[in-house]
Amino acid sequence: MWNQTKLTETLDIKFPIIQAGMAGGVTTSEIVASVSNAGALGSLGAGYMDPKEMQTLIQDIKQKTKHPFAVNVFVPETPKHNPEQIEKANKLLQPFLNDLAIKANDGEVPRVFEQQIDKIIEEQVPICSFTFGIPSKPVIDKLKEHHILLVGTATTVKEAILNEEAGMDAVVAQGSEAGGHRGTFDRPFENSMIGTMSLVPQTVDHVSIPVIAAGGIMDARGVIAALMLGAQGVQMGTAFVTSEESGAKKQHKEAITTSTEDATTVTTTFSGKPARGIDNQFIQEMRQHENILPDYPIQNTLTKGIRKAAAEQNKPHYMSLWAGQSPLLSQKTSATDLLLSIIKDTEVILTTFNNDS
Structure with a gap:
């Protein structure tokens, strides 16, 4: 079955689709819960959030779903x-x-990363994802001590390898098509603008943890393409921005x-x-x-x-x-209906392909 992958097993979800943790208010508790309730993985984009605000939203999500969800945070940068x-x-x-x-x-x-991590542990969030780099070993060890699964972000094969070596349980391969901030951290972004179709299979060949394809994926065709390239799942951002539950x-x-x-x-x-x-x-x-x-x-x-x-x-x-x-390829619909249509279309396309062959 297309929806049974190493990623769905690792994250305990039904479908290998992740709603990206977009910061800035896009990921409301409603959209996160709706995605998780539909069998995929909803993600709260907490990068800019005050820890108390983040905790309130996490508690609200937990009231709306009993399924796994993730919280995405930004690895801090300290320019002069x-x-x-x-x-x-x-x-x-x-x-x-x-x-x-x-x-x-x-x-x-304001520096909020350490307090965000404490709140994630306190609220027993099942999955924590990172953007803009890899957190320190003490932070990783602390989260793992509380059995929290960790997902990193990479824009090159080397960054994916670094994520695996650091202890990430899965890694998002962010192609250059992706909207929002680049997750590049190991080299200048100009040298890391690699398209999803090139990045995913090369990354899959060099890491053993599940690879999640991201960048330009909006519908069933993108999901199938990513899986054919060796990804264990996909992460979709822009597709969910226009949903009814989006903030x-x-x-x-x-x-x-x-x-x-x-x-x-x-x-x-x-x-x-x-x-x-x-x-x-x-x-x-x-x-x-x-x-x-x-x-x-x-x-x-x-x-x-x-x-x-x-x-x-x-x-x-x-x-x-x-x-x-x-x-x-964007749609004005609910997050639930978007997911259901992607799931249905994926199964139709694969069935048609198998029958034709």
Whole structure:
């Protein structure tokens, strides 16, 4: 059976489909629970969350589902806080701040990773996934002591190997088609923009843990293709952004459903870290300054108010509209119906293929 893989066995799920843990409010407790209740794996994107807020949402998810779910956190990065660089960045951002009638901030970034890990353990979350690197050995050992399964992210074969060596139970192979932030941590992102179709089989051949394909997968055809390439499952992000349960802003959903395959670009202008999103005025005007902007997460903090106010004032041209390269395959439906259609279509395609052969 196509849905019985090493990944489904490891994570104790029925179907090898993971809803990506997209941070920034997209992954509500409703969408996480809906996906898990449908037999796949829902994921809470907790990267930016205050630990108490994260704990409240975890408790809400546990009230809505008795099935496994994951919490995704960001491995912390600590760039030097350079007041002069921050002042220059805020000057570049001033026209946007003025247009939105909001004030600049100082770029201070709260450290929450350790407290997030403590809450994940306290709430007995079954699965913890990581983006932006590999956590320290003490953190990994601490989570494993509490029997929490760990999923890492890789954009190259070497990064996947590093994840396995560190003790991850599975790894997401994030192809260059994927929306949102790049998970690259071992080398410059420009050298790690490998497409899903190339990345997955090469990764499968070099690690023994389950490989999860991500990037451009939106429907049954993508699921089947990933499995044929040797993946044990898929992770889908953009496909769920437009779902009814998604917490994405309406402008974000509309931008995806009305977009085309050539509309996205990779930019560091919003956060200081490369991310794929729909090209807009903010990206275009800030692109020439990318090399002097603060690194993630400082730049992300500087633009947080702009992104929030832009959504409130219906100015999507200033919003970070993260999306992968398959927006023409997006659907306006519930997360449950999306999953059910993918499962049904997968079985139909495979049955037809087997009968024809």
